[in-house]
Amino acid sequence: MKHFRSLALAAALFAAAVPGAKAETPDDTLVIAWQFDDIISLDPAEVFEFSSAEMIGNSYERLIGYDLENVSDMFGVVAESWDVSEDGKTITFKIREGKKFASGNDLTAEDVVFSLQRAVKLDLSPAFILGQFGLTKENVEEKIQQTGDYELTFEMDQAYAPTFVLYCMTATVASVVDKALVMEHEQDGDLGHEWMKTNYAGSGPYAIVNWSANQAVVLERNDNYSEPAPLARVIYQHVPEGSTQRLLLEQGDVDIARNLSPEDLASVASRDDIKVESNVKGAVYYLGLNQKNENLAKPEVRQALKYLVDYEAIADTIMKDRVKVHQAFLPEGFLGAVNETPFALDVDKAKELLAEAGLADGFSVTMDTRNTPDITGMAEAIQQTFAQGGVDLEIIPGDGKQTLTKYRARQHDIYIGRWGPDYQDPHTNADTFAANPDNSDDASAKPLAWRNAWDIPELTEKTQSAVLESDPDARAEIYEELQRTVMDEGPFVIMFQEIENAAMRTKVENFVLGPSFDSNSFAQTSKN
Amino acid sequence: MASVDTATGGGRGRALLSTSTAVARFVGMVLATLLGLVAVTFVIGRVVPIDPVLAVVGDRASPSVYARVREEMGLHLPLWQQFFIYLGDVLKGDFGRSVLTTKPVVEDIARFFPATIELATLGTLIGTIFGVPLGVLAAVKRGSLIDQVVRVIGLVGYSAPIFWLGLLALLLFYAKLGWAAGPGRLDVVYEYQLKAVTNMVLVDSLLQGNMAVFRNAVSHIVLPAGILGYFSLAYISRMTRSFMLNELAQEYVTTARVKGLSERRVIWRHALRNAAVPLITVIALSYANLLEGSVLTETVFAWPGLGRYITNSLQNADMNAVLGGTLVIGAAFVALNLFSDLLYRLFDPRTRKR
Numbered sequence: 001m002k003h004f005r006s007l008a009l010a011a012a013l014f015a016a017a018v019p020g021a022k023a024e025t026p027d028d029t030l031v032i033a034w035q036f037d038d039i040i041s042l043d044p045a046e047v048f049e050f051s052s053a054e055m056i057g058n059s060y061e062r063l064i065g066y067d068l069e070n071v072s073d074m075f076g077v078v079a080e081s082w083d084v085s086e087d088g089k090t091i092t093f094k095i096r097e098g099k100k101f102a103s104g105n106d107l108t109a110e111d112v113v114f115s116l117q118r119a120v121k122l123d124l125s126p127a128f129i130l131g132q133f134g135l136t137k138e139n140v141e142e143k144i145q146q147t148g149d150y151e152l153t154f155e156m157d158q159a160y161a162p163t164f165v166l167y168c169m170t171a172t173v174a175s176v177v178d179k180a181l182v183m184e185h186e187q188d189g190d191l192g193h194e195w196m197k198t199n200y201a202g203s204g205p206y207a208i209v210n211w212s213a214n215q216a217v218v219l220e221r222n223d224n225y226s227e228p229a230p231l232a233r234v235i236y237q238h239v240p241e242g243s244t245q246r247l248l249l250e251q252g253d254v255d256i257a258r259n260l261s262p263e264d265l266a267s268v269a270s271r272d273d274i275k276v277e278s279n280v281k282g283a284v285y286y287l288g289l290n291q292k293n294e295n296l297a298k299p300e301v302r303q304a305l306k307y308l309v310d311y312e313a314i315a316d317t318i319m320k321d322r323v324k325v326h327q328a329f330l331p332e333g334f335l336g337a338v339n340e341t342p343f344a345l346d347v348d349k350a351k352e353l354l355a356e357a358g359l360a361d362g363f364s365v366t367m368d369t370r371n372t373p374d375i376t377g378m379a380e381a382i383q384q385t386f387a388q389g390g391v392d393l394e395i396i397p398g399d400g401k402q403t404l405t406k407y408r409a410r411q412h413d414i415y416i417g418r419w420g421p422d423y424q425d426p427h428t429n430a431d432t433f434a435a436n437p438d439n440s441d442d443a444s445a446k447p448l449a450w451r452n453a454w455d456i457p458e459l460t461e462k463t464q465s466a467v468l469e470s471d472p473d474a475r476a477e478i479y480e481e482l483q484r485t486v487m488d489e490g491p492f493v494i495m496f497q498e499i500e501n502a503a504m505r506t507k508v509e510n511f512v513l514g515p516s517f518d519s520n521s522f523a524q525t526s527k528n
Numbered sequence: 529m530a531s532v533d534t535a536t537g538g539g540r541g542r543a544l545l546s547t548s549t550a551v552a553r554f555v556g557m558v559l560a561t562l563l564g565l566v567a568v569t570f571v572i573g574r575v576v577p578i579d580p581v582l583a584v585v586g587d588r589a590s591p592s593v594y595a596r597v598r599e600e601m602g603l604h605l606p607l608w609q610q611f612f613i614y615l616g617d618v619l620k621g622d623f624g625r626s627v628l629t630t631k632p633v634v635e636d637i638a639r640f641f642p643a644t645i646e647l648a649t650l651g652t653l654i655g656t657i658f659g660v661p662l663g664v665l666a667a668v669k670r671g672s673l674i675d676q677v678v679r680v681i682g683l684v685g686y687s688a689p690i691f692w693l694g695l696l697a698l699l700l701f702y703a704k705l706g707w708a709a710g711p712g713r714l715d716v717v718y719e720y721q722l723k724a725v726t727n728m729v730l731v732d733s734l735l736q737g738n739m740a741v742f743r744n745a746v747s748h749i750v751l752p753a754g755i756l757g758y759f760s761l762a763y764i765s766r767m768t769r770s771f772m773l774n775e776l777a778q779e780y781v782t783t784a785r786v787k788g789l790s791e792r793r794v795i796w797r798h799a800l801r802n803a804a805v806p807l808i809t810v811i812a813l814s815y816a817n818l819l820e821g822s823v824l825t826e827t828v829f830a831w832p833g834l835g836r837y838i839t840n841s842l843q844n845a846d847m848n849a850v851l852g853g854t855l856v857i858g859a860a861f862v863a864l865n866l867f868s869d870l871l872y873r874l875f876d877p878r879t880r881k882r
Binding site: 025026029031037039040041048049123124125126127128131197198212213214215216235237238239240241243244247248250251253399400401402404405406408422444445446 | 576577578579582583584585586587588589590591592593596626627628629630631636639640695698699702703706709710711712715716717719827828829830832836837840843844845
């Protein structure tokens with residue numbers, strides 16, 4: 001029996017080494033469990049991912065901001081005021097005096113000019129947001145000019161709608177960086193990009209002090225910020241599994257969990273020490289119907305499929321609390337957004353339409369489906385209702401990047417996708433759902449309309465005219481028309497708008513979920 | 529005397545010669561294996577229908593940005609040319625840069641691999657310390673209740689999905705009982721106290737004499753290591769049992785018993801010593817398995833290890849990271865094989881003669 005004794009001894013030793021482990025998070029620290037392995041950079045000129053956008057949003061400032069409750073209400077942040085010239089092509093920004101970066105350097109017009117020029121010159125993924133005003137690497141120094149210590153001018157190639165320009169100035173790519181600090185770390189004329197990928201040079205409420213990929217991001221209060229944050233530190237912990245996040249939250253090892261499944265959300269919400277907050281986000285879920293497929297190219301078929309999705313049932317069951325039914329390409333809250341939902345499951349009507357298209361016996365079609373639980377769940381629900389109308393839908397599962405690669409090459413029949421706006425202006429979605437300047441295979445611009453081979457010269461023109469309409473009401477009207485046309489005729493079955501949830505300990509206050517990821521804010525979050 | 533000296537000297541020379549040929553052959557084999565591994569991984573990485581440019585620029589980049597990055601990544605070149613460029617870089621010790629972490633792959637591996645090693649080593653240790661005696665016991669008491677229990681333990685460990693066990697363990701020991709700490713390697717409070725030297729939290733905290741961090745790290749690693757340990761215990765105890773049954777049926781065991789040796793001596797000294805030879809391979813294999821295959825455990829326990837790093841990179845077509853990680857694990861496999869070979873020589877005199 002000697003070995004038994006040694007076994008028991010070994011077990012006892014091991015158990016003794018383990019202390020009772022249960023720690024509350026420190027009072028001055030907010031710990032957020034989130035899945036954020038999408039971060040590839042912390043340079044505002046490059047950031048375009050959901051999670052890093054949120055971090056940049058909380059650590060940098062931009063010229064313009066908007067009211068999170070009412071997006072159409074815009075105000076200056078770094079900018080104190082702005083004037084549009086008579087010809088509508090130049091905007092003069094006055095910079096607020098007295099702002100300081102976390103480094104202690106003063107924030108002046110020089111930094112703003114540098115930041116905007118830098119983003120255009122680096123020409124990374126989000127640079128097009130500024131580029132659409134006719135700015136290029138070559139001309140940007142001439143077009144954006146410092147005209148005083150606290151004044152600059154921004155010149156465009158056309159008289160764009162001021163709302164359009166200002167909304168673009170709220171995007172993370174327009175964040176103001178600390179010129180002196182960034183240029184200290186410049187190597188080979190890279191405008192400090194290599195350094196900025198993993199470092200911080202901003203003036204926002206929090207300073208990013210550490211990023212270990214797939215592990216954690218740590219932010220500390222920026223004491224130079226005008227309204228210093230109540231908490232000393234915010235730590236994002238990368239926790240890939242939703243159920244693991246739930247355990248951490250229930251134990252109090254994290255303050256906020258961001259990726260809980262509907263079931264987990266429902267069960268944590270019933271606890272006294274946890275609350276769930278949510279807000280509608282800009283992303284929409286849709287089906288893209290490739291017009292290269294001869295069946296899907298028939299207008300009646302496109303219409304029929306819009307009657308073969310049980311929107312209500314999906315929003316009430318598998319995607320409960322995660323989406324709401326929304327059928328226009330502009331998400332609720334955007335200028336000109338259409339919130340009516342004319343389509344519902346109507347099998348008879350769909351069959352009628354299919355018969356009109358000469359497909360009374362139905363047809364077979366494939367759908368490329370990302371293999372995440374939510375997308376797959378929706379796809380399976382759609383498969384069932386399609387079958388009721390005689391449409392045999394084959395689901396082709398694949399990894400996210402894989403299905404996307406196929407979609408971008410227009411090799412799909414149907415693609416089930418999610419699209420989030422790039423900035424808060426309606427043009428961002430109009431430009432992709434309702435514009436396709438060149439439908440040829442080697443086109444240079446490849447918006448969603450192109451990916452689904454929808455050739456729409458007239459609609460494209462209309463979309464392009466909307467950015468030049470300076471009267472906001474008239475502009476909103478154009479977008480309403482565009483949305484109705486796409487809703488009625490387009491190769492997109494737009495189904496839902498996303499809702500973001502955050503489950504948090506009840507002691508967490510003022511953690512704000514904004515309409516976009518970069519507007520989620522913990523600037524004034526506190527714990528009591 | 530002189531003649532004897534020459535004779536042994538000559539023998540040693542021959543032995544030396546044959547050892548050096550063996551070493552040369554071995555090195556050649558290792559290089560060929562690793563080269564093959566690079567080639568296969570490289571080709572697989574390039575033929576998967578995922579566009580690697582997407583990982584860098586995302587879905588929203590303008591066409592000009594897309595085209596520029598594609599060229600920067602050398603993707604416009606023919607495949608063989610890309611391969612030789614990559615191979616040249618690897619020989620210079622440059623595994624390229626990971627897209628996802630933006631850091632050189634070498635640096636990433638130095639950060640993620642130790643976390644895996646720490647977990648896998650502890651897991652294998654637990655599996656061996658408990659698995660071998662249990663296996664021996666089951667074989668000796670064949671058909672008894674102990675044997676049945678060991679077999680059921682083995683069966684469950686073998687067939688239950690490891691992530692499910694992980695979640696259950698978390699639910700029980702972390703959430704309900706509060707005996708162990710939750711997912712992650714350390715509590716947030718401790719997370720930034722430690723200077724990274726080896727990147728193994730247990731080792732680093734001991735080296736720096738920070739016992740609070742060490743205790744916290746132990747309370748975090750105990751669950752995932754226990755789960756992995758159970759998994760390898762299942763395998764090791766089953767194999768030990770069958771090796772031991774085999775040995776106990778041999779004639780030398782009967783001889784030993786007839787000679788009047790104590791039963792304990794017969795089992796632990798004679799039978800187990802002979803069973804140990806194949807067992808070494810089993811343990812080495814199970815260790816290697818934990819090194820590369822604990823992705824699910826790493827996911828459930830939010831453990832920043834190499835398995836998850838590679839999987840994540842693969843899903844994002846971050847090929848430099850995948851290649852670098854695969855090579856490291858391949859090299860670890862080869863090293864473990866070599867190690868178990870050497871141990872073989874130690875335990876089994878017959879292999880020394882050849």
